[in-house]
Amino acid sequence: MYELLRAALRPSKEPVVLSKTLSEDEWNAVHAKCIKQDQVGIAYRAICRLNKDQLPPRMLLFQWTQEAESIKGHNELLNAKAAYLTELFAKHGRKTAVLKGPANARLYPDAFMRQAGDIDLWVDGGRESVVALMKKLGMEFDDKDLSQHHAHLHEDENGVVVEIHYKVVPDLANPFASRRMQKFLETEIRKAERVPEGFCVPSIKFALVMQLSHIQKHVFLGGIGLKQMLDYYILLQNSTEKDRREVKQILSNLGFMGTCAALMWILEHVLGLEKSLMLCKPKERFGRKVLAEIDKGGHFGFFKRKDVTPRAHAIKWLKCRLRIFELFGLSPSEKIWREIGYWKDFAKTVPRRLKERRLYLSKKD
DSSP: OHHHHHHHTSSOOOOBOOSSOOOHHHHHHHHHHHHHTTOHHHHHHHHTTBOGGGSOOHHHHHHHHHHHHHHHHHHHHHHHHHHHHHHHHHHTTOOEEEESHHHHHTTSSSTTOSOOOOEEEEETTOHHHHHHHHHHTTOOBOGGGOOSSEEEBOOOTTOOOEEEESSSSOOOSSHHHHHHHHHHHHHHGGGOEEOTTSSEEOOHHHHHHHHHHHHHHHHHHTOOOHHHHHHHHHHHHTOOHHHHHHHHHHHHHHTOHHHHHHHHHHHHHHHOOOGGGOSSOOOHHHHHHHHHHHHHHOGGGTTSOOOOSHHHHHHHHHHHHHHHHHSGGGOHHHHHHHHHHHHHHHHHTHHHHHHHTOSOOOTTO
């Protein structure tokens, strides 16, 4: 799969020659892994440039083609929806910017090859003002589901899901680093510019900081995928030396350099990222840990085995606590603050845990 991804991300449309000709079983395994990592559309771009004798079996190729066309169609729907919402909020005097998703997809060699998820749209004005405007515009969402930083709109008739962000990203556990990060992001996002697709996108510098924060958060929570790795690769390919120099300084000030070093190793190992585009020196020890989790869990950890027995909950709880040692080097300050926050919340629920004789309380509890 890695060979296909590397070939697909090259701007060149030259024929692709794999290092070996795959059997039917091997092609089925590659396809399954692409599904697990949300890479069906990107791998297909490389498959289209293979010699006839290296193509997948006919029926699998038909299936893959159908899936790629579906991905293209969904990307077109997301672009249209993002452009519509941009114009709608602009009529009410609100600045907007698309985070990740379509903003990343447009930078790929083929803007419709990236497997689309939802639309994350930042809207200026703050929580109360943005929520009030959404209600005025008749947007459907659940008041009870409003998070610290976004509202989740109901899926539309085309299956497009939108999150309206009144805050760019959630706060970090480390309050000091969080204030610095939020100040930078909130200032930088106001420089967002409209692109030919009809929506506004923030700067590459903004995206490199915000998306590394997003990656780190999901690594700590136990689920990140190759899609986020490829997005970061594409952002670096579109960055300037000045962007990278400034981003490195910001990430260092936020305590993110361990995560950054792990990411640089993955991008070099999996996609062949050039040294000149790296934000820091790669660290194999950290990179292998994160890549192992990506391979095991798939996209955002959705493919991890889920066991709901009480014993499984207890084991999961213990593993989560031990992850402070396993992932400590990625961002020591953030990991410590996360554990402090966890134990503060734990202390508040001790009476209930004792009463119910339970160590683990689910989020639904």
